[in-house]
Amino acid sequence: MTQMLTSEIDIRDAFFDEVYNIGEKDKDVVFLTDDMDAFSLRRFRRDFPNQFINIGVAEQNMINVAAGLAACGKRVFTYGIASFVTMRCFEQIKVNLASMNLPVTIIGVGPGFSFEFDGPTHHGTQDVAIMRAIPEITIYNLSDISLAARAAHLAYRSNRPVYVRLDKGKFPILSDENESFSDGFRVLKPLEEVNIVSTGFMTPQALMVAAELEKRSAQVGVVDLYRLKPIDEAFFHKVLEPSAEIVTLEESSFAGGMGSIICEILADKGSDVRVRRFAIQDRQFISYGSRGWFHAQNGLDVDSIVDALTRRS
Amino acid sequence: MGIKELEGKALWVRQMVLEATAASRRGHLGGTFSCTDLLVAMYYGSGMKFDPANPRWPDRDRLLVGKGHACLALYAIFLDLDMISRERYDEYGKDGGSLGAQLDVSIPGVEYNTGSLGHVLGVAAGMALAAKLDSRSFRAYALLGDAELYEGSIWEAIIFAGEHGLDKLVGIIDRNRLSVTDVLDDEGLFKNLGAKVRAFDWDYYEIDGHSFPEILGVFKEVRNARKPVMITANTVKGKGISFMEHGIKWHHEVPNESELELARKELGILGQ
Numbered sequence: 001m002t003q004m005l006t007s008e009i010d011i012r013d014a015f016f017d018e019v020y021n022i023g024e025k026d027k028d029v030v031f032l033t034d035d036m037d038a039f040s041l042r043r044f045r046r047d048f049p050n051q052f053i054n055i056g057v058a059e060q061n062m063i064n065v066a067a068g069l070a071a072c073g074k075r076v077f078t079y080g081i082a083s084f085v086t087m088r089c090f091e092q093i094k095v096n097l098a099s100m101n102l103p104v105t106i107i108g109v110g111p112g113f114s115f116e117f118d119g120p121t122h123h124g125t126q127d128v129a130i131m132r133a134i135p136e137i138t139i140y141n142l143s144d145i146s147l148a149a150r151a152a153h154l155a156y157r158s159n160r161p162v163y164v165r166l167d168k169g170k171f172p173i174l175s176d177e178n179e180s181f182s183d184g185f186r187v188l189k190p191l192e193e194v195n196i197v198s199t200g201f202m203t204p205q206a207l208m209v210a211a212e213l214e215k216r217s218a219q220v221g222v223v224d225l226y227r228l229k230p231i232d233e234a235f236f237h238k239v240l241e242p243s244a245e246i247v248t249l250e251e252s253s254f255a256g257g258m259g260s261i262i263c264e265i266l267a268d269k270g271s272d273v274r275v276r277r278f279a280i281q282d283r284q285f286i287s288y289g290s291r292g293w294f295h296a297q298n299g300l301d302v303d304s305i306v307d308a309l310t311r312r313s
Numbered sequence: 314m315g316i317k318e319l320e321g322k323a324l325w326v327r328q329m330v331l332e333a334t335a336a337s338r339r340g341h342l343g344g345t346f347s348c349t350d351l352l353v354a355m356y357y358g359s360g361m362k363f364d365p366a367n368p369r370w371p372d373r374d375r376l377l378v379g380k381g382h383a384c385l386a387l388y389a390i391f392l393d394l395d396m397i398s399r400e401r402y403d404e405y406g407k408d409g410g411s412l413g414a415q416l417d418v419s420i421p422g423v424e425y426n427t428g429s430l431g432h433v434l435g436v437a438a439g440m441a442l443a444a445k446l447d448s449r450s451f452r453a454y455a456l457l458g459d460a461e462l463y464e465g466s467i468w469e470a471i472i473f474a475g476e477h478g479l480d481k482l483v484g485i486i487d488r489n490r491l492s493v494t495d496v497l498d499d500e501g502l503f504k505n506l507g508a509k510v511r512a513f514d515w516d517y518y519e520i521d522g523h524s525f526p527e528i529l530g531v532f533k534e535v536r537n538a539r540k541p542v543m544i545t546a547n548t549v550k551g552k553g554i555s556f557m558e559h560g561i562k563w564h565h566e567v568p569n570e571s572e573l574e575l576a577r578k579e580l581g582i583l584g585q
Contacts, residue, residue, distance in 0.1 A: 030446070050446060053442075053477075055473065056472075056473075058469040058472070058473070060432075060435070060465070060466040060469055061435045061438075061466060061469035061470055061472075061473055063435075064432055064434075064435025064436045064438070064439060064466065064469075064470065065435055065436075065438055065439035065442060065470075065473065066439060067435075067436045067439055068435070068436040068437060068438060068439015068440040068441070068442065068443065068453070069439045069440070069442060069443050070439075071424065071436070071439070071440060071443075072439075072440050072443035072444070073371075073443070074443055074446075091429060092432060092435075092466075095426055095428070095429055095432065096425075096426075096432055096436055099417075099426045100418050100425070100426055
């Protein structure tokens with residue numbers, strides 16, 4: 001397996017640089033934030049002041065205003081911390097965006113434990129579970145800069161509301177420019193009997209798990225499920241159905257995250273593919289530590305996953 | 314349309330609302346009657362820039378109804394203006410029917426899916442902002458219940474609109490002084506409401522919500538607005554039927570046989 005190349009670019013920059021390009025070309029693009037900053041956004045704010053509004057710490061109003069703008073033809077992006085921009089204004093998203101099919105993009109930064117020392121209020125652990133309960137939403141979980149750059153355009157062109165989970169930092173690059181990003185998933189390591197389906201931050205982790213297992217002569221495939229909703233039939237037929245076992249890796253709660261989605265698909269298909277889920281325990285962590293420390297607490301670090309998988313087989 | 318004709322139209326709307334409520338055994342009579350005159354003024358008295366033949370005209374004024382449970386008045390008006398068919402109108406209250414107890418955007422002229430209070434002022438603010446960004450001439454009106462002002466998101470919108478000088482935004486409060494379970498006097502939230510709203514850099518007016526000269530007068534004033542405008546329309550819940558007026562139970566109570574007969578008499582509907 002080829003060595004992963006770590007990006008020189010922060011994943012936020014990869015995303016926001018494309019938003020800049022989009023906003024430069026389309027004067028109907030409006031960017032709203034709930035007073036959340038990002039280095040690469042400052043350029044947008046500076047160069048397109050009429051297209052950038054700090055709504056202030058008022059997420060409900062941010063979505064309401066976004067809805068009004070979108071209803072009048074504006075292409076709106078909203079941005080803030082993942083836990084706040086989904087939960088604080090959940091009803092607004094459900095009714096004012098989704099039920100009226102207004103194509104606003106909600107960008108939530110800080111999935112999982114990426115806000116390490118800020119406590120459960122900042123942990124993006126339940127956002128997947130609640131957002132996927134909205135029928136009309138599309139959800140992208142950004143795992144590398146190639147996807148991030150493309151996701152900006154996919155969101156911009158969407159005719160339904162989109163939720164983008166945006167991480168912080170520099171991550172391995174997982175695809176080249178030939179990837180179309182139209183399927184909602186990408187096979188990063190060829191499929192075997194046992195396949196890991198991972199998402200977001202856990203995808204590079206999954207590749208490390210696979211590499212470690214390979215050293216122990218156990219082959220596993222790795223699939224990055226980057227579009228958590230909607231999921232095409234093709235995902236079941238190409239990835240799940242041919243597998244004997246699926247291992248899910250996510251930095252979201254056991255309660256309702258990506259692993260739950262996989263279980264639901266398999267149950268509905270009457271499939272007997274086995275599922276092994278790795279996720280965040282169903283509790284709020286009033287603890288403080290680095291992301292790696294949190295992962296160790298949850299058995300989500302590479303060594304723990306490898307141990308768990310080897311013990312089983 | 315002159316004052317007499319507007320009053321006649323409002324009476325007709327109340328008749329339609331009463332009959333639709335009685336026929337389907339569902340409706341929110343009290344809160345619908347309190348804002349009937351306001352709605353008639355908007356649609357028939359040039360309160361809004363609106364073309365019934367062209368409900369999606371891009372430069373139309375937009376009316377967002379926060380208190381969507383007053384929908385029966387809107388349905389009657391939309392029927393009268395040929396925006397919906399009689400067939401559709403008659404679907405109200407029926408299984409699988411396309412007209413429900415709340416408004417939705419599938420209905421021509423409806424800008425917002427109602428049912429959850431407190432959102433419309435912010436959404437209307439977004440529309441007023443779009444107008445300002447593009448120097449367009451349309452206004453966004455939000456019809457609010459007075460109980461609806463308890464929602465924090467209303468105040469987020471008030472703050473935002475004031476800070477951004479959204480002079481194309483108009484909030485209209487149907488101040489009928491009753492919520493579902495309580496009387497809403499001029500205490501607490503409503504104490505010095507005008508001063509509170511003005512402090513957020515809005516213009517504020519107070520009118521008799523059942524006087525067409527006053528309603529039309531303020532709508533004309535609004536056209537010169539340099540700030541967002543909040544209008545408190547003092548109204549009576551259940552206005553138009555004496556035994557319903559000020560009655561808390563008439564939020565969603567349906568009249569029985571004898572009450573219906575009395576109500577019809579008062580509204581001048583000839584005996585069934």
